[in-house]
Amino acid sequence: MNGLVLGGTYALLGIGLTLIFGLMNLVNFAHGEFYTLGAYLTFAALAVSGLNFFAALAVAIGLGALAGALCERVLLAPLRGQSIDTTMLVMIGLWIALQNGELLVWGGVAKSIPHPFPTAPFTLGPISIAPLRVFVVVTALALIAASWLLIQRTRLGRAMRATFQDRETAALMGVPIGRIHTVTFAFGSALAAAAGALLGPVFLAYPSMGDLASLKAFSVVILGGLGNLPGATLGGLILGVAEELGAGYVSSGYRDAVGFVIIIAVLLLRPSGLFARAERIG
């Protein structure tokens, strides 16, 4: 069950990153920082304005999207068409700058985010689970479903899919590529912020929490295949459960190694992801 809580948020992180990675061809090392930002924004919204918990979550997600859009417009838009290494270096710079900015604003001490759920767990036969965790899983699944609908059912989603498949043709068909990039980055960042806002109350918020989140998100993307939404969803859940099992059966010290091993193994054995159909030739 803990695996599911982690898995749901990993899936959110992974979906955001797989869209950015696949559509913009951008290795977004700052992805985890939007996750951190989500957690801290929830904390700030609760502490400063005294909003209620659910409103604070929404505020954090909205501000995450805004921050993403801003980054894309200011930093990435002028570099469009540059090599993948160039944009990657910019993202590494942004990652360092954001992380230390967060450290400056909120300090190095981990913050716990208050939440309104009772701490006594539900008990269902042999399983017992805290209500907060149920809320996290349900919200994560709802957000995943919403992203699916956005991508599959809306005009915007269709434009995004077209850009992913063939940028030039999509542009010729009148898709505003620039705006699609901004929206994609904002959307991906919002999902990362949502993951952070959801996991923040479960664990603690601290400035370097984004580093591991970035790596987990990358393992999910690789597990699921580039730009593959169902792949990222399943990949996130698999990673969450695999980590729980790894921590339980091998050693908790190596919990975070599971993600690394998955990245290496999948890239070497099936570089197009576990769920890719056999590639067409010709």
Added chain:
Amino acid sequence: MRAGGAVLAALALLTLPFWLGSPYHLHVAIMAGIFTILALSLNLLLGYTGQLSLGHAAFFGIGAYTSALLTLRLEWSFWLGLPAAALTAGLAGWAIGRLALKVRGAYFVLVTISFAGVISLVSVNWMDLTNGPLGLPGVPAPSLASLSLRTKPAYYYLVLIAAGAAYLVCHRLVSSRLGRAFLALRENEALAESVGVDPTHTLVLAAVVSAALAGVAGSLYAHYTRFVSPEVFLFSYTVTMVIMVVAGGKGTLLGPVVGALLFTVLPEALREAMAWQWQLLAYGVLLIVLVYFLPRGIVPAVSAWRR
């Protein structure tokens, strides 16, 4: 003019301990030398073959641990520990090169990061070998015959010689046939292959040399600070190397040297001026600014300006 500049620079480097009064300044100079080796090592991959390794701290750390463990546990001399560190790191580079160079670009970056992550977790968790997060204290300082190289000026010359040797190795390699094969692969892999360059073989070779150099730097670092802990695997070391190479000018020989000098001295200077969180923040911003304004680095920009 150029030769005159080189002679002046060499003279300045050789006499540095005599006119740098404080041991603190000499410490900065020693760290600059170690980072010069690291930047040269990363530049072989990033600058010449175009493959960005973000796991370079792993080779640095492997070198540091190899040398420290051999001298501490088996009481080897530093002069055997250093080549052993290069050898172990080179072997790791070979293994990772064989595995990771099947993929390119972003995927290669991810494999190297993951590799460094796994190695770092091993160093924390394998208590029997590495003493875990507590680290290995009391790494012996090297000595030459009966002369201990424990003093800062002596160690400075050791690092200076090592950095000079690393520069020469890179120089020889880059101006050889193999170096031209690196460049050909960077510019156009399919075309390079069509004229008979074996991409995997060539790139793995670059990875081995690069990793071995990083291992040498790790060994020098271990015997200088005389303490090794999992911190040697910190990602910030890798990031510092990348900044040095990119800022100095990737794909040039002098670029990493300039970058390493600048970015070891600059943070120390900044330390006076601002708190360390601001330092790192400024670092991140500086990296972004550099990509925008000096995309090819300082050395190429200066040589273009002089022409």
